[in-house]
Amino acid sequence: xxxxxxxxxxxxxxxxxxxxxxxxxxxxxxxxxxxxxxxxxxxxxxxxxxxxxxxxxxxxxxxxxxxxxxxxxxxxxxxxxxxxxxxxxxxxxxxxxxxxxxxxxxxxxxxxxxxxxxxxxxxx
Numbered sequence: 001x002x003x004x005x006x007x008x009x010x011x012x013x014x015x016x017x018x019x020x021x022x023x024x025x026x027x028x029x030x031x032x033x034x035x036x037x038x039x040x041x042x043x044x045x046x047x048x049x050x051x052x053x054x055x056x057x058x059x060x061x062x063x064x065x066x067x068x069x070x071x072x073x074x075x076x077x078x079x080x081x082x083x084x085x086x087x088x089x090x091x092x093x094x095x096x097x098x099x100x101x102x103x104x105x106x107x108x109x110x111x112x113x114x115x116x117x118x119x120x121x122x123x124x
Contacts, residue, residue: 021045022115025095031107037100041113050096052087053112061112067096 022043031037043050047069053061066076067087075087084101100107 022047022113024113031103033103033105035103037103037107038097039111040095040097042095043115044094045115047093047096047115049116050087050089051112051114051116052085052096052098053114054107055110055112065098069093 022041022045025040025042029037029039041050050067050069052064052066054064055061063078064082064085065078065087067089068074068076069089073089084104086099086101088097088099089095090097096113098111098113
């Protein structure tokens, strides 16, 4: 039997009051179990560290991945890592994607994309 994964996506810009600076491309997504998933957030501000979290009902958010916004973006995985997940920036560096290689029912959750400023950017 094929099950459906339900993904709710929200975004946040931590340390800033302009909440529209990072927004999900779609607030809700449905995927069939086993399918490739791509959820995305657009951002219009200087991004330092783009992070992805997942939260199940009644539980604390779980860190998934951090993507540095550097000349060569670096993906920092959670410990232990989630091997089916990766993050990417688009060529224009205006969107961050979270990709899940093969959806499972346990991927049904609330996902957060966040732009967390670095200490040096807070000083500017």
